[in-house]
Amino acid sequence: MIRLGVIGYGGRIHGIIDHVLRRLDPGVRVVGVVDPDEAGTRKRLAEGDRQEAVFYKSVAELVRRAKPDALAIGTRCNLHTPYAIQVARYDLPLFLEKPVAVTMKQAADLEKAFSKSRCQVVVSFPLRVSPLCELARRYLQEGAIGNPVHVAAVNYVPYGTVYWEAPYRDYQITRGLFLQKATHDFDYLAYLMGTPIARIAATATRGHVFGGKKKAGLVCSRCGEQETCLESPQNRRRNQSGGTCSDHPCVYSVDCGEGHQLNEDCSSTLLEFASGAHGVYTQVFYSRRDAASRGATLSGYAGTLSFDWYTNELKRVRHHAPFSAVERAGEGASHFGGDLELGEDFLGVVKGTRASRTPIQAGIQSVYACLAAKESAEKGRFVKVRQVGQA
Ligand SMILES: NC(=O)c1ccc[n+]([C@@H]2O[C@H](COP(=O)([O-])OP(=O)(O)OC[C@H]3O[C@@H](n4cnc5c(N)ncnc54)[C@H](O)[C@@H]3O)[C@@H](O)[C@H]2O)c1
Incomplete structure (x- = not known):
């Protein structure tokens, strides 16, 4: 049995607990919760958990009284850092939703809090650990393209209206779609390129599709x-x-915000990596239906490797031999199989049989890249990305 304490028992963490963790280990039990919405949470909780889970007012009380084996933070974005800093005091494994921070102060405070902590974190980055991305990583390490010199990555989001009709439109909570969305992509891109993002130039287009002047509160x-x-x-x-x-x-309401506080219809970045390689990443939020696409094309002198999570396909082209290969991945798993991998990692960390592939440093490094992109789009110039460990 694994006794889990949950801080912010919302829709996403419920899905992870019920459809991922318990599928991997039916012995996972929610024994304590910190969430001001007790009624809503009780509705979401699985039958067994509803009987057992006790609600607490604070993390300290949850840890002291429920004696959990591990903790999970599933609040909305702006509360990830303050709660994670509290959890850093304990030697308990933590599943932490992304983005791990939404401001530079939060990210720097988080880095400091974890620099001396023994708390092991699995940051919720399903793309990095998805089987397709791991396969790409393996081929890259085997020299499929030689030294990576360039990457072009796209994200045509087919469910983007949530960013104007759900709480994601509240700028104080999300702080824009680099932090909300690109945090995954910057993470897996640095992972595949094998080198951190060093500088970013970005631009964003807002108010051309969503947002507008419809009255507040309109449904x-x-x-x-x-x-x-x-x-x-x-x-x-x-x-x-x-x-x-x-x-x-209404996705055209003044409630969506204005100026830099309105989520962007689309935004793009020019990325310079520490190795000297460069690339582009672009994200589009009004795409629908079959326009969905998310993935990257990486290349070097020896070859080109490209993959897309929506087609679930990976292609390798040898530049100097008459061979190309296409492989298809299995279908149907949430977040392209990445959520199950995150679940395996988290349970492995709790049982002491695995290390996290998405540690807190990965989450913080990605936030530093997102904040650089955000600042660049606001100021219209290249911005250096702060690196974890180099204040
Ligand atoms: N990793 C991924 O791929 C992925 C996918 C979806 C969502 N997310 C992230 O998950 C997070 C949660 O999203 P969601 O859709 O589940 O939101 P949600 O609104 O369903 O859940 C948030 C929960 O936090 C609770 N809460 C509010 N204030 C609190 C407080 N002060 N203390 C403790 N709990 C509090 C709410 O009552 C609610 O139960 C977001 O940050 C989002 O970015 C990540």
Whole structure:
């Protein structure tokens, strides 16, 4: 049996506990929770957990009284750092949602708190540990492209409306879509290139698609444009264009924010790596249906390797021999199989049989890259990426 304490028992962490951890080890039990929304949490909890889980007011009380074997933080983004800093005091494995911080102060404080901590962290970066990414990494290490010189990565997000109709649109919580989304991509790109991102130039386009002047608090059921609006539940259903098909907040409302505090419709980066290689990463949030694409093309003098998580395909081209290969990965697992891998890592850390492949330093390094991208897009110039361990 593994006694788990959960801080912020929301939708994402519930999915990880119920569909990932318990699938791997049915003995996982939620014994303590810190979450101000006790009623909502109780509804989400699995039957067995509902009986057993005790609600506590603080992390200290949860640790002292519930005596968990491990902790998980599943709050929204702005609370990851303050809670993780509290958890760093204990010698308990931690599953931590991303982004691990949303400001430079938070990231620096987090780095300091963990510099002396024995708490081992599995940061929730499913892409890095997904089987497709690990396969790409293996081929790269075997010399499939020689020295990586260039990378071009894309992320055409087919479910992007959540960033204007769900709490993700609250800038104080998410601080923009580099931190929210690119944190995964910067992480796996540095991992595959085998070298950290050193400098970033970025730009963002906002207010061309989502956001706008519709009144505060507007939801579809109270809007006169349901018949014509492509984002109304009935039109999404009719057009099979994705997104929630129940009543939802207006994606064109002043509530979405304005200026730099409005999530970007799309944003792009020019990345310079410490090795001297460079690349581009671009993310687009109004894509729908078959436009979905996420992956990268890495190249060097010896070859080109490309993969896409949506087609689940990896292609290797030898530049100097008449051979190319395409491989397809299995389908159906959440986050392209990455969530199961994260679950294996976390349970392995708890049982002392595995080390985390996504330690706290990876989470913090990715936040430093996201913050550089954000600053660059705001200031219109290259920004140096702070490196973990080099204040
Ligand atoms: N790794 C991934 O691929 C992935 C995927 C989806 C979401 N996420 C991340 O997961 C996080 C949670 O997202 P979600 O959709 O589950 O959100 P959610 O709103 O469903 O869950 C947040 C939970 O935190 C609780 N909470 C609020 N204030 C709190 C406080 N002061 N102390 C403790 N708990 C508090 C809420 O009551 C809620 O239960 C986000 O940061 C998001 O970026 C990551």
